[in-house]
Amino acid sequence: MLGLNKQDTRLLLLVVILTMAAPFILNPFPEGSAMAQFNAGYPDLMQRFVIFGIFAIGFNILFGLTGYLSFGHAAFLGIGSYAAMWMFKVLGMNVLPALALSVIMSGIFAVFIGYISLRRSGIYFSILTLAFAMMSYSLAYSVLATDMDGPDKQGLLQKGLTGGETGLQLTLQDPRILGQQTTAEGNIPVPSLFGLEMRSAAELNVGDWVFTFSAGYYFAAFVMLLSFYLSIRIFRSPFGLVLKSIKSNQQRLNYTGMNPKPYMLAAFVISGMYAGLAGGLMASMDPLAGPERMFWTASGEVVLMTILGGVGTLIGPVLGAGAIKYMENILSKINSDILHTWFAFLPDGLEDFVVAIIYPFIGKGWHLTLGIIFMLVVIFLPGGLVQGGQKIAGMFRGKKAADEKADGKTTPAE
Amino acid sequence: MGILEVKNVGKRFGGLQALSDVNLSIAERSVHAIIGPNGAGKSTLLNCLVGKLIPDTGSVMFDGQSVLGRKPHEINQMGISRVFQTPEIFGDLSVLENMMIPCFAKRDGAFELNAISNVLSQKDVVERAEHMLEEMNMADKRHMTSSSMSRGDKRRLEIGMCLSQEPRLLLLDEPTAGMARADTNNTIDLLKQISEERDITIAIIEHDMHVVFSLSQRITVLAQGTPLVEDTPDNIKGHPKVREAYLGETQTAA
Ligand SMILES: Nc1ncnc2c1ncn2[C@@H]1O[C@H](COP(=O)(O)OP(=O)(O)O)[C@@H](O)[C@H]1O
Ligand SMILES: [Mg+2]
Numbered sequence: 001m002l003g004l005n006k007q008d009t010r011l012l013l014l015v016v017i018l019t020m021a022a023p024f025i026l027n028p029f030p031e032g033s034a035m036a037q038f039n040a041g042y043p044d045l046m047q048r049f050v051i052f053g054i055f056a057i058g059f060n061i062l063f064g065l066t067g068y069l070s071f072g073h074a075a076f077l078g079i080g081s082y083a084a085m086w087m088f089k090v091l092g093m094n095v096l097p098a099l100a101l102s103v104i105m106s107g108i109f110a111v112f113i114g115y116i117s118l119r120r121s122g123i124y125f126s127i128l129t130l131a132f133a134m135m136s137y138s139l140a141y142s143v144l145a146t147d148m149d150g151p152d153k154q155g156l157l158q159k160g161l162t163g164g165e166t167g168l169q170l171t172l173q174d175p176r177i178l179g180q181q182t183t184a185e186g187n188i189p190v191p192s193l194f195g196l197e198m199r200s201a202a203e204l205n206v207g208d209w210v211f212t213f214s215a216g217y218y219f220a221a222f223v224m225l226l227s228f229y230l231s232i233r234i235f236r237s238p239f240g241l242v243l244k245s246i247k248s249n250q251q252r253l254n255y256t257g258m259n260p261k262p263y264m265l266a267a268f269v270i271s272g273m274y275a276g277l278a279g280g281l282m283a284s285m286d287p288l289a290g291p292e293r294m295f296w297t298a299s300g301e302v303v304l305m306t307i308l309g310g311v312g313t314l315i316g317p318v319l320g321a322g323a324i325k326y327m328e329n330i331l332s333k334i335n336s337d338i339l340h341t342w343f344a345f346l347p348d349g350l351e352d353f354v355v356a357i358i359y360p361f362i363g364k365g366w367h368l369t370l371g372i373i374f375m376l377v378v379i380f381l382p383g384g385l386v387q388g389g390q391k392i393a394g395m396f397r398g399k400k401a402a403d404e405k406a407d408g409k410t411t412p413a414e
Numbered sequence: 415m416g417i418l419e420v421k422n423v424g425k426r427f428g429g430l431q432a433l434s435d436v437n438l439s440i441a442e443r444s445v446h447a448i449i450g451p452n453g454a455g456k457s458t459l460l461n462c463l464v465g466k467l468i469p470d471t472g473s474v475m476f477d478g479q480s481v482l483g484r485k486p487h488e489i490n491q492m493g494i495s496r497v498f499q500t501p502e503i504f505g506d507l508s509v510l511e512n513m514m515i516p517c518f519a520k521r522d523g524a525f526e527l528n529a530i531s532n533v534l535s536q537k538d539v540v541e542r543a544e545h546m547l548e549e550m551n552m553a554d555k556r557h558m559t560s561s562s563m564s565r566g567d568k569r570r571l572e573i574g575m576c577l578s579q580e581p582r583l584l585l586l587d588e589p590t591a592g593m594a595r596a597d598t599n600n601t602i603d604l605l606k607q608i609s610e611e612r613d614i615t616i617a618i619i620e621h622d623m624h625v626v627f628s629l630s631q632r633i634t635v636l637a638q639g640t641p642l643v644e645d646t647p648d649n650i651k652g653h654p655k656v657r658e659a660y661l662g663e664t665q666t667a668a
Contacts, residue, residue: 003531003532003535005532233529233530233532234529234530236532236533237528237529237530237531237532237533238518238522238526238528238529238531238533238536238539239526239527239528239529240529240533241507241511241514241515241518241533242515242518244504244506244507244511245504245507245511245515247506248504248505248506248507249502249503249504249505251502252498252502252503252504253487253504253515254485254486254487254490255464255486255487255490255495255496255498255502256487256490256515256516256519256575256579257487257490257491257516257519257520257523257524257579258487258515258518258519258524258525259485259487259524259525262524262525263525266527266529270529
């Protein structure tokens with residue numbers, strides 16, 4: 001179906017079903033119950049799942065297929081966000097032109113950054129990409145944030161191209177030449193798809209359960225599915241095969257009459273455009289773009305997502321993105337009061353002891369938990385969560401079935 | 415004039431003159447061996463032919479065109495394929511995928527952005543790769559990960575990958591080094607068959623005298639970076655200078 005083989009089609013269908021049913025799947029606990037804080041089915045978080053999924057899918061096209069580790073991909077995320085914001089300011093609140101500009105601008109920057117960074121390989125390539133991302137960050141933070149209007153004017157460029165530390169925001173004065181400048185109530189309009197507001201949502205009450213269906217989530221999920229489908233096609237294409245051969249033995253490829261440089265650059269630009277698309281979607285869900293989106297920790301995060309999920313696998317990056325965003329948003333909300341209510345059944349002394357042990361790993365300490373999980377995965381499951389899934393499936397279905405699955409669905413590129 | 419003309423090539427590494435005044439002419443459709451003791455400069459010479467090294471002096475002409483200053487992939491696209499001393503294949507990929515890469519290179523050139531269509535839908539390339547695997551007697555291994563094969567099979571695959579591009583000149587750097595006798599004989603037979611059946615020129619660097627004498631029509635002896643003599647295998651065997659410089663100690667072993 002759709003030019004995919006059976007196993008890839010099955011994987012795509014599975015992802016379609018999971019994303020479409022996510023508001024149910026991610027909200028398994030009834031509202032008001034003790035477990036309700038583990039519910040992840042609220043629009044803001046679900047949007048982040050799919051948007052970072054796109055970011056990681058794109059990153060995996062570069063890192064998973066060619067083995068080149070970019071440590072500066074957040075630059076494209078930021079560029080995508082700023083580009084979308086400028087479309088909202090100048091043209092109107094429709095998300096489609098905004099996303100188009102996000103992809104185009106990040107692509108242009110990726111050609112430039114990739115062309116220079118790809119002159120080196122290995123650690124030097126990573127350092128060059130990191131340097132470019134940090135330059136982009138400081139450009140956004142200060143250099144491009146100076147008043148470009150002239151001190152006596154209050155125009156579009158009053159806070160420069162990026163808005164500096166506070167970020168780029170929409171204002172009532174933005175021209176929005178193709179859309180409405182202000183709403184009927186005199187507010188700033190919100191991003192929408194031909195009138196369908198991204199922030200609009202419908203709620204469904206079933207007993208004690210509340211399920212939220214957000215327009216923004218479904219739009220972002222649709223874009224993610226398209227991106228995912230495209231990445232399967234790339235993985236299975238002659239281009240994808242050449243990228244894998246670069247990772248395997250670049251010397252042999254050179255002496256086989258292919259020039260690895262343009263292949264690498266194409267992979268870099270494609271993955272930069274994925275990142276730009278993710279950045280544009282972020283701005284579409286919440287119209288604000290700040291420089292911290294380009295900070296090196298954001299670049300590191302997508303590396304973690306990809307490795308955690310499974311480098312070079314199709315679905316791994318999406319899983320990794322989901323796992324990290326879940327921990328970031330759910331674990332970090334748990335505080336010591338909540339722990340005390342959970343362990344209230346224990347004798348007092350023991351309760352305090354257990355809470356004291358767990359406490360460093362929750363709330364602000366969620367990074368600690370992430371670090372431990374990451375270490376465990378890298379040491380015991382070098383193929384990431386996907387390998388873990390395959391092992392579990394293998395235990396259920398016997399070894400043979402697991403091997404079959406390993407050849408098809410989620411063949412690691414290594 | 416030969417298909418490959420090497421004139422006055424010199425190459426220096428720091429204080430070491432690895433090649434000096436190398437002149438070599440390889441006739442079309444011949445098998446030409448280059449022999450010489452370790453460190454004689456054989457690999458250095460070969461690297462100068464394929465764009466890995468650029469000689470300090472002299473010229474290298476392939477079919478009337480200079481190869482100097484061209485990148486390895488450009489030289490390959492001119493029609494020169496190279497087999498490495500230790501087999502260089504795409505270890506992570508399947509045998510069939512290994513064979514498809516050179517077929518894509520042959521069909522599409524140095525770069526082609528073909529990112530949407532499925533590899534297996536490229537019927538011409540798949541057929542060509544499958545056909546080549548059959549010729550190499552490797553069709554049954556097509557879905558194996560290539561790194562898991564024996565050294566002899568890796569060598570066979572690498573030679574097959576080179577041949578699938580239909581090169582006019584095939585360069586081999588000690589293709590049987592480190593191989594068991596059986597694998598060595600297989601490789602000799604394969605190369606013999608190739609040179610008889612195909613419109614191809616073969617230049618082979620070899621240490622193993624058995625291989626050299628059973629394959630080649632002409633032999634160049636390289637010693638300390640300069641050609642000592644060039645002649646037919648029979649004449650080389652009896653050449654006093656060669657015996658002294660090189661064969662004396664290895665003939666008993668071979
Ligand atoms: N890249 C290099 N840098 C410095 N010296 C080299 C390099 N390559 C080869 N040499 C030296 O050049 C000489 C010839 O080497 P090589 O061509 O590999 O010999 P052969 O293949 O005939 O055994 C040797 O002394 C070797 O150490
Ligand atoms: Mg050598």
